[in-house]
Amino acid sequence: MVTVVFLGKLADLAGAPSLSLGAPLDWAGLRAALPKALAEVLDDPRNRVAVNGVLVADKAGLRAGAGDEIALLPPVSGG
Amino acid sequence: MRDIRLLDRLFIPGALIGPFTNANPGLGGVCTFVGEVRSDNGVEALELTHYEPLTLPGMHELADSAFARFDLMGLLMVHRVGVMHPGEPIVCVSAAARHRRDAIGAVDFCMDHLKSAAWFWKREKRSGQWHWIEPREQDRADLARWHEPI
Numbered sequence: 001m002v003t004v005v006f007l008g009k010l011a012d013l014a015g016a017p018s019l020s021l022g023a024p025l026d027w028a029g030l031r032a033a034l035p036k037a038l039a040e041v042l043d044d045p046r047n048r049v050a051v052n053g054v055l056v057a058d059k060a061g062l063r064a065g066a067g068d069e070i071a072l073l074p075p076v077s078g079g
Numbered sequence: 080m081r082d083i084r085l086l087d088r089l090f091i092p093g094a095l096i097g098p099f100t101n102a103n104p105g106l107g108g109v110c111t112f113v114g115e116v117r118s119d120n121g122v123e124a125l126e127l128t129h130y131e132p133l134t135l136p137g138m139h140e141l142a143d144s145a146f147a148r149f150d151l152m153g154l155l156m157v158h159r160v161g162v163m164h165p166g167e168p169i170v171c172v173s174a175a176a177r178h179r180r181d182a183i184g185a186v187d188f189c190m191d192h193l194k195s196a197a198w199f200w201k202r203e204k205r206s207g208q209w210h211w212i213e214p215r216e217q218d219r220a221d222l223a224r225w226h227e228p229i
Contacts, residue, residue: 005130007128007130007200008128008200008202008211009200009202009211012211050130050132050133052132053132053133053136055133069132071130071132071133073130073133073198074200075213075214076195076196076197076198076199076200076214077199077200077201077211077212077213077214077215078193078194078195078197078199078201078212078214078215078218079114079127079158079169079170079193079194079197079199079201
């Protein structure tokens, strides 16, 4: 399984702080598994993606395997 | 002396400063900033969310940048996460240096980066409802000051 973690207001759109999806998972598979409103928001370049704590430069090239953790990160609002 | 921490419960900044100062013998100055939850706009509570794999490593990278940019002897950077109430401290940054400008500059530098480039998400509770806080343009402008060509 791949764990998907939603940060900030993305957790509200997802309806939960995290989700488990089947592996392997690519960008199209992730978008398809999420509520439509959330999938559309993710296309906004200000929303970043990390896999296992490393930011992904090209979201469309996302590849996650079993045991990986994907984090969906909206713009930070600061400390 | 370098002390970088994320805390999930109330802390007393004053209790950190004495030991931090003592841990940097021979210093010429210490500059400390403490940020607290403001009690304006009917804010009942503030919640800061972080993402473990990015937030603390990001604070360590910020400390590395501060040590590279300023002539520091020590840096203390403590940040709260979780639910806080007005009057509670959110952040404490303290820098010890041989000369005041490095201490003052390092604290200013760290605060501007913590306020707009660190991995935190913030929401406020007003009238019993939670509202996410969007990034502020002023915070971005404050950050940009450090990246202008010299």
